[in-house]
């Protein structure tokens with residue numbers, strides 16, 4: 001329930017990973033690393049779950065998805081970045097009371113694709 005977003009993203013990550021793999025001569029996916037911004041509306045644990053479901057039944061079965069969480073930054077136009085905890089929004093600059101701007105947190109990027117080249121030691125998995 002409510003996983004449509006993550007499922008679509010997992011499929012896109014899988015597609016992009018396999019494209020990268022093909023560009024490097026093929027092989028078996030071992031690990032894929034993605035950056036997920038705080039404001040991207042993606043829950044990392046749901047994305048990993050959706051990834052496992054998407055990868056099952058493909059050549060990427062068993063490959064690990066690693067999610068790097070990228071928090072958003074709240075910045076005061078006068079004082080610069082304001083310290084905050086993930087998920088907690090500061091309404092106004094604690095130093096001068098100005099409205100804050102938000103930077104980053106929208107990341108949804110494929111960072112790294114790790115794979116074993118074809119013929120790399122392991123028994124063929126049938």
Ligand SMILES: [Zn+2]
Pocket residue numbers: 076077078079080093094095096097098
């Ligand atoms: Zn300020």
